[in-house]
Amino acid sequence: MxxxxxxxxxxxxxxxxxxxxxxxxxxxxxxxxxxxxxxxxxxxxxxxxxxxxxxxxxxxxxxxxxxxxxxxxxxxxxxxxxxxxxxxxxxxxxxxxxxxxxxxxxxxxxxxxxxxxxxxxxxxxxxxxxxxxxxxxxxxxxxxxxxxxxxxxxxxxxxxxxxxxxxxxxxxxxxxxxxxxxxxxxxxxxxxxxxxxxxxxxxxxxxxxxxxxxxxxxxxxxxxxxxxxxxxxxxxxxxxxxxxxxxxxxxxxxxxxxxxxxxxxxxxxxxxxxxIGQDPRQPLRATELNALNGETRTATRGGLVVVGSHVSSTTRQLDALRERHAPVELEIDIDQVRDGRREDHLSELARTTLAALSHGNVVIRTARTLVTGSDARDSLAIARTVSAAVVELVHRVIESITPRFVVAKGGITSSDVAAHGLGIERAFVRGPMLPGIVSLWEPMGGPVKGVPYVVFAGNVGGPEALADVVETLSR
CATH class of the missing domain: 3.40.50.10840 (Putative sugar-binding, N-terminal domain)
Incomplete structure (x- = not known):
């Protein structure tokens, strides 16, 4: 109790x-x-x-x-x-x-x-x-x-x-x-x-x-x-x-x-x-986000939401996002990325994502059921295999189109997408998207310079948190 x-x-x-x-x-x-x-x-x-x-x-x-x-x-x-x-x-x-x-x-x-x-x-x-x-x-x-x-x-x-x-x-x-x-x-x-x-x-x-x-x-x-x-x-x-x-x-x-x-x-x-004696910053407003890179934000209609976290709070937030915004939703199949179907699977997902971003937001997600191995080391190896597929898919997408924004849900997902999927080496964290939680980075260079990148932990926020963040970014 x-x-x-x-x-x-x-x-x-x-x-x-x-x-x-x-x-x-x-x-x-x-x-x-x-x-x-x-x-x-x-x-x-x-x-x-x-x-x-x-x-x-x-x-x-x-x-x-x-x-x-x-x-x-x-x-x-x-x-x-x-x-x-x-x-x-x-x-x-x-x-x-x-x-x-x-x-x-x-x-x-x-x-x-x-x-x-x-x-x-x-x-x-x-x-x-x-x-x-x-x-x-x-x-x-x-x-x-x-x-x-x-x-x-x-x-x-x-x-x-x-x-x-x-x-x-x-x-x-x-x-x-x-x-x-x-x-x-x-x-x-x-x-x-x-x-x-x-x-x-x-x-x-x-x-x-x-x-x-x-x-x-x-x-x-x-x-x-x-x-x-x-x-x-x-x-x-x-x-x-x-x-x-x-x-x-x-x-x-x-x-x-x-x-x-x-x-x-x-x-x-x-x-x-x-x-460091820093006061909590108020959540970023849509007008502040628009100031980051106005050209990029108007060039592409849709933003990319990458969901890797498996905790129950993330699943509830994903349900609320579906209900409020009905984004195109694509799942990375764990079985296919672990065997010989990996290349065909990722190529098809990339083509679908690129087409959908021209019209609105797209969610790329892993399966909602966590797949574990025989021990902690094996479980970590599986997680890294799946994460590598997520990174490669994101990289293929940005080679052809610049999303209006990118949200990454989950700690390991956020890291891998930033460093390897988007090629972000240096950035400034500009502040939270919600009170005290969910940070927005401004990349200082690379292929997504100035594109709002949102780091969203898997285990924070209420059921509507992800939908609220995506709504603010989409304005």
Whole structure:
């Protein structure tokens, strides 16, 4: 039975207002947070920051030269096996240090991952901690664990992480469908026990430092004292229910850093916004979208919606899109892309898509039933095979026509479509399409320069969210 928000916070004092200016005032203009985003949905809570799908020294140099307090690097590591994810994180970090030396700035790493706890943990923070020590000679003291994403109904109270909403209540995340993920499944909802589970007992629940909601909201001195206790990349779990809670934590982190402590951050999407003192941006309006590239938006009637996510919320959103807009809908057949019919299948889908875009919006989707393998590695291999077919189909389409817009639904789908299907290497995230969620990128070059590209996580938004976004883009 889900718990109401009132029940969960009944014993906690109300949140204290913290202005974003109080945070941004403490930032150095020569300090940049490099956000390693394990899929592109991490950008949905921020605005006007550079995004890279390439992590060469040249690309990172460009990102660090934009004069922004953070730069996102899309690693897409959630789609990789552990060995590849380890190698990619190490490569990004090493190149970031080389780029920072050339630009003349200092950097700090954020490992952005899923608000429902899916991803390579503890591997990714561990690799980054090793790189920090290797390149600076200074060890990481603590790893801040804040998967909370209040805008999407993910909160942490008494160390327990929840998913839900104010309207429908909150369920411990270990009891939700997200915990059954074929690759990154888990049992624990208490983040301390989750750390123990994910580290195979290497770090026990009792070794995890915790900052409870009452302390966070009323006693910064105690919060700082807890942060100062951290040693040897010790995990630190923090209760978070709203934006002000994250800002309270960031102010305490400023004090701990000033005292010489060094941290990594393993966090959900909105924490970066708090970290850099950025106010939530209002959803983008149709007039703002038209200003991105008016010529492209009038050249083609239809936009392209690519749906790869299999979670139930995505299926409900797809149903609502059908009901309201009746787009042409095409399915990539998993069996055909895994055998000798792949080429004929994709060619036919491309021809149909090109014809339909001349008249209106087109949905390209995977099957709504998730196909899994014999184990986590096999399941990931199947997912990557299907994703490769999606990417190739999108690439074939844009070789012949430029859609009015592109929406990609699902984390891995969004990443692969951006980097490989559309050839986006550098972009700016311009802001959300819905309050606090669903980001829009403006590509800075390549075949879809200026075309609105919408990154839409599979597990966020109400039933009408996808239809609302497509409606705004189609105006």
């Amino acid at each position: 889900p718990s109401s928000l009132e029940e969960l916070v009944a014993q906690s004092p109300p949140a204290a207002l913290v202005n974003s200016a109080d945070i941004s005032a403490g930032l150095s203009p020569d300090h940049v947070f490099v956000v390693l985003d394990d899929d592109p949905t991490g950008t949905q809570s921020v605005a006007d920051l550079p995004v890279l799908t390439s992590w060469s020294v040249e690309a990172l140099t460009w990102g660090l030269q934009q004069g922004r307090p953070a730069v996102y690097v899309l690693t897409n590591s959630r789609s990789l096996d552990p060995t590849e994810a380890e190698r990619r994180n190490a490569e990004v970090a090493a190149n970031a240090y080389q780029a920072a030396e050339g630009v003349g700035c200092t950097i700090e790493f954020v490992s952005r991952s899923d608000s429902t706890l899916r991803g390579h943990f503890p591997l990714e923070p561990r690799v980054l901690a090793q790189q920090v020590h290797r390149h600076t000679g200074v060890p990481v003291d603590g790893v801040i664990l804040v998967p909370a994403f209040p805008d999407a109904g993910r909160i942490t109270v008494d160390g327990v992480h929840y998913a839900g909403s104010a309207a429908n209540g909150f369920t411990p995340v270990g009891d939700t469908e997200f915990a059954q993920d074929a690759t990154f499944g888990y049992r624990s909802s208490d983040l301390r026990s989750w750390v123990e589970e994910k580290t195979g007992g290497e770090t026990s629940a009792s070794e995890v430092l915790t900052i409870d909601l009452a302390t966070l909201r009323t006693d910064r001195e105690s919060v700082v004292a807890t942060l100062l206790q951290a040693a040897s990349a010790q995990p630190i779990v923090v209760d978070i229910v709203d934006e002000s809670d994250m800002r309270q934590l960031v102010l305490a982190l400023h004090e701990a850093r000033a005292a010489g402590r060094r941290f990594l951050h393993r966090v959900g999407p909105p924490f970066v916004r708090a970290l």
